[in-house]
Amino acid sequence: MPYAEVAVNAAAPIRQTFTYRLPDELTVAVGQAVYVPFGARTLQGIVAEITAEPRYKDTRDIEAVIDARPLVTPERMSLAGWLSDYYRAPLFDCVSLMLPPGFKRRPQTLLRLAFWAGDAPDDLNDTERTVMDALREREETESEDLKRSLKDVRGVARAVASLVRRGLVARTYRLARPAVQPRV
The missing domain is CATH 1.10.10 (Arc Repressor Mutant, subunit A)
Structure with missing residues (x-):
């Protein structure tokens, strides 16, 4: 079963990605916008990486895909990763620089x-x-x-x-x- 590392649009400045399981009915690619459970809420996220093994044992499923097409190319995801590492900024904030205006709506x-x-x-x-x-x-x-x-x-x-x-x-x-x- 594939897993996705997702940069989550959380209110807190979180630099890490979170691991989510990909349900069989969803097709997801790097750079695609998704809805994920985050605590008791559902938040937006951007898929940063697809992996075969989870980083953590207990994972939750991605709830839905926001747009069928990836909003960010793999090259821009790589650039966002570099920005996040270099400036020690949250990955979602770096990715959001490359997203269409108004995407960060709740x-x-x-x-x-x-x-x-x-x-x-x-x-x-x-x-x-x-x-x-x-x-x-x-x-x-x-x-x-x-x-x-x-x-x-x-x-x-x-x-x-x-x-x-x-x-x-x-x-x-x-x-x-x-x-x-x-x-x-």
Whole structure:
């Protein structure tokens, strides 16, 4: 199974790459933009290297590919690596110099029911059932909007993760609208 070393767009100045497993259904190349799990969040990343063996034993899967084409050529990835080493700067910051404007936007997590037939399974806990009911009222909703609407309910994020794992809720990502405004 192949693995990818990914430079992650984290808020902290991280110089290292992180190892992620490549799911069978994804085709990924060096320089390609991906969504990866990073702690409890999903962040953007750029594939820095494809390897046959992981650097660490416990790895997580790349969640999705942002663009089918690599955004950065292998030569520019090499240049970004040199910049990172020479100036002791985070690799993603060096790669981002070569990315299209507006790429460093935060991904929005969208949730929807994966099915519409019948009632929820009997083995759901109260929080999972509440999340399912809230999603049944909406066609698709942003994860943050769901958390805000259920602010009095504890464990919403954990319930959503459980429902996604069980295949009852589908999670997709899209880039947020650019934060820049046109000049008038």
